[in-house]
Amino acid sequence: MPTSEIAGSHDLALRHQFVNQEQQRDASSMGMWLFLVTEVMFFGGMFTAYLIYRHANPAAFMAGSLALSVEYGAFNTVVLIGSSLTMALAVRCAQLGQRKALVGWLIGTILLGATFLGVKAVEYHEKWENHHVPGPTFNFDTAKEESTKDHPEAQASSKSVEMYFSLYFAMTGMHALHMIIGIGLMSVLTWMSWRGTFGRDYFAPIEYAGLYWHFVDLVWIYLFPLLYLIGRRHTF
Amino acid sequence: MSIGHVSPIRTYILIWAALMLGTIITVAASMVDFPGPLNAVVALAIATVKATLVVLFFMHVKYISYKVNIIVIVSAVFWLFLLLGMVSIDYVGRAFS
Numbered sequence: 275m276p277t278s279e280i281a282g283s284h285d286l287a288l289r290h291q292f293v294n295q296e297q298q299r300d301a302s303s304m305g306m307w308l309f310l311v312t313e314v315m316f317f318g319g320m321f322t323a324y325l326i327y328r329h330a331n332p333a334a335f336m337a338g339s340l341a342l343s344v345e346y347g348a349f350n351t352v353v354l355i356g357s358s359l360t361m362a363l364a365v366r367c368a369q370l371g372q373r374k375a376l377v378g379w380l381i382g383t384i385l386l387g388a389t390f391l392g393v394k395a396v397e398y399h400e401k402w403e404n405h406h407v408p409g410p411t412f413n414f415d416t417a418k419e420e421s422t423k424d425h426p427e428a429q430a431s432s433k434s435v436e437m438y439f440s441l442y443f444a445m446t447g448m449h450a451l452h453m454i455i456g457i458g459l460m461s462v463l464t465w466m467s468w469r470g471t472f473g474r475d476y477f478a479p480i481e482y483a484g485l486y487w488h489f490v491d492l493v494w495i496y497l498f499p500l501l502y503l504i505g506r507r508h509t510f
Numbered sequence: 511m512s513i514g515h516v517s518p519i520r521t522y523i524l525i526w527a528a529l530m531l532g533t534i535i536t537v538a539a540s541m542v543d544f545p546g547p548l549n550a551v552v553a554l555a556i557a558t559v560k561a562t563l564v565v566l567f568f569m570h571v572k573y574i575s576y577k578v579n580i581i582v583i584v585s586a587v588f589w590l591f592l593l594l595g596m597v598s599i600d601y602v603g604r605a606f607s
Contacts, residue, residue, distance in 0.1 A: 296512070300576040307579050311586040318590045322597050329601055344537065351533050359526040362568045366522070369513045474513055481514075488568045495560050498533075499553035503540035507549045 287476035295475065306482040310489050317493050320445050324500065327437050334430035337414070338438030339505025340421040341406060346397050347502035350390050351494065357386035358491045365484040368477035373470060376480070380464040383487065387457045394450050401439070408440045442501055449497060452490045459483050515573030525567045532560040 292298040328335045364379035398407075405413040414435040416422045422429070463483055466472065472480055536556040544552060565583075566572040574580060 299512075300578075303576055304579055304582060307582040311582060311589070314586040314590055315593070318593050321590075322593055325594060326597065326601060344540070348533065348537050352530065355526065355529045355533065358529075358564060358568050359522055362517075362522045362525075363519070366516060366519070369516050477513075485569055488564055491568075492561050492564055495564070496554075496557050499536055499540070499557050503536065504550045504553045506540055507543050 285476075286471070299478065302478050302482070306485055310485065313489060317445075317448070320441070320448065321496070321500075324441050324445070327441060331430060331434040331437065333416075333428055334434035335438050336425070336428040336505040337416045337419070337422045337430050337435050338442065339502060340425060340428055341404075341414070341419065342442075342502050343397065343400075344502050344506075346393055347498050350393050351498050353386050353390045353393070354491050354494050357383050357390070358488055360386060361484050361487045365477075365481055368467075368472055368480040369474070371474040373467060373472075376467050376472070377464055380460050380467060380480075384457055384460045384464065387453055387460070391450060391453055391457075394446065398443075406439055408436050408443065412436050412439070414439075445497055445501065449490065449493050452493070456483075456487050456490055459486070512575070514575060515570060517567065517570075517573075521567060525563050528563055529560050532556050532563075 288295050288298060292301065360379045360382040364376055364383060367373075367376040367379060401407050405411050412432070414432050416429045416432075416435065460483065463480060467480070536553055539552050539556070540549065543549075571580075571583060
């Protein structure tokens with residue numbers, strides 16, 4: 275038993291500024307949810323930009339979507355949902371104080387996260403080679419591109435397709451950055467878990483890293499249909 | 511000390527299976543021509559169902575112990591819809607665009 279009931283203790287399960295563990299839990303969980311609200315608004319800005327430019331250039335967004343690989347996107351969706359499952363199981367093991375299983379599920383989450391980033395790197399590389407990365411080398415002629423030349427409704431200026439790809443790289447890039455940060459967090463937590471820092475009465479960092487990881491999964495759940503799928507058919 | 515709600519492993523597997531099914535349906539639906547803007551509506555509806563499952567079960571919001579947090583979570587959705595909604599009204603309502 276930890277000495278958490280002693281006032282003024284330096285125990286992680288009950289820092290001295292809290293009356294009891296319940297209060298500490300409530301305070302820290304609200305802090306984490308408030309942080310996630312700011313994250314929703316952060317990505318919300320980019321989703322709003324997407325909405326505006328899609329409304330202004332539906333044909334360009336169709337052309338951009340057609341140039342993406344649904345296979346890569348769907349595969350990554352499956353990988354990321356799998357990583358959410360391993361993360362949920364990691365939190366469960368933390369709740370039950372199962373140290374070795376916790377370490378195992380965290381490592382599983384890291385591996386799936388790394389797989390996602392690996393596929394993303396291959397995708398980015400292909401975009402680079404095809405000159406689909408916005409900037410001085412950007413080139414997308416919808417009348418000549420293999421993916422769009424047979425789609426009369428997807429004919430748009432190179433400039434407007436560049437806007438689509440700017441949003442594509444901004445949104446998936448910020449998402450990937452969140453994944454990289456998440457993997458960093460998980461690595462530290464794996465090490466701490468291995469050392470036995472967490473137990474049944476203290477696992478808040480695992481729980482909140484889990485909330486963060488699921489949030490990043492949520493963003494992708496919207497990015498996948500918006501960027502890869504809905505532009506492929508009717509536009510409006 | 512309460513460790514919070516511990517879901518059975520079966521629940522997590524079921525939610526995972528539902529999310530996988532949602533992914534398959536959304537890819538399949540993207541290959542069908544629905545009239546008007548329905549493709550986008552269907553894709554976003556499926557995404558929202560998936561997101562709700564993640565929030566309720568993986569993020570444990572269904573079993574949340576500190577009820578004040580529900581206000582915080584709902585505020586995230588509220589502010590996001592305020593942003594998207596106001597911007598949409600502006601752009602759709604413009605006479606010259």
